[in-house]
Amino acid sequence: MREQVILTGMVIKSAPAGEYDRRLVILTCERGKITAFARGARRPGSTLMAASAPFVFGTFALYEGRDAYSLVSVDVQNYFREITEDMEAACYGSYFLEFADYYGRENLEAVETLKLLYQSLRALLKSAIPNRLVRAVFELKLMEINGEYMEKPLGRLEDSTIYTWEYVLASPVEKLYTFTVTEKVLEEFTKCVAENKRRFVDKTFHSLDILDVLVYK
Known part of the structure; x- marks a missing residue:
């Protein structure tokens, strides 16, 4: 048996x-x-x-x-029922699942990815942390876990933007969602993460189409 x-x-x-x-x-x-x-x-x-x-x-x-x-x-x-009951959180959460699926491999331990996914979903339920920041932190950390990232962001940036980048790369998953940033730093940080993603990730995520319409329209 x-x-x-x-x-x-x-x-x-x-x-x-x-x-x-x-x-x-x-x-x-x-x-x-x-x-x-x-x-x-x-x-x-x-x-x-x-x-x-x-x-x-x-x-x-x-x-x-x-x-x-x-x-x-x-x-x-x-069950993360609170996420499924919130349209915006559900859109972000679905994207996180799809991005995790992209990097997932059979017979390869995924402890850090699973911890990141769990903590990122919890962060979506915290009103003090903007969902845009949660998304950018999740993306950068997941790419770092899989070895696809730049050590420094490109361009002339605020010192706080560079610090945020370095903090995300260096911090354990449990410490990621313990800060917020100014709107200017958030704008720079999200653009830098998007550029990193363009360099290393060759995939179209269908969940982003929905997210872009509902959240970023």
């Missing part, structure tokens, strides 16, 4: 599969990005229904198959 594996992670994608199942992509600490099927999750009353949604974070019990896992149960630690 196959043994269960227990993995800590977050659902970053969820889609219908067949008549009653859901196909999940889960970013896990121990095995990176995995695909799992939640059998019967779309049946009324299924214990897997609520746990098969994006943003769900917890401990997943699974059976490992040849090409995918089968989900048995989930000990949910956070």
Whole structure:
């Protein structure tokens, strides 16, 4: 009989599969990005229904198959329901999931990425920190974790902008969302992060299309 594996992670994608199942992509600490099927999750009353949604974070019990896992149960630690109930936060959060999916790899530990994702989603719920700043910090730190970043931002910038860049690169994930900046520094910082992203990331993120219309219009 196959043994269960227990993995800590977050659902970053969820889609219908067949008549009653859901196909999940889960970013896990121990095995990176995995695909799992939640059998019967779309049946009324299924214990897997609520746990098969994006943003769900917890401990997943699974059976490992040849090409995918089968989900048995989930000990949910956070549903992040507040994000799904806020249009703007949901747009940012969906983008964070998509960006994390871009860098996710199978059988490659994703401890730092998962910590960053979790803390960034929590930061979206803090009214004291602008979502634009949360986004820029998330982007730069995720690129730094994956080795795709400039050590110094380009151009003539405010000293505070350069300091913000250096702080994000040097700080542990737990310390990232403990500051705010002036509007001018935020503008410079977001532009520098966008330039870094243009240099290193060759992908169009569909969730950004929605975000740009709803938030940046």
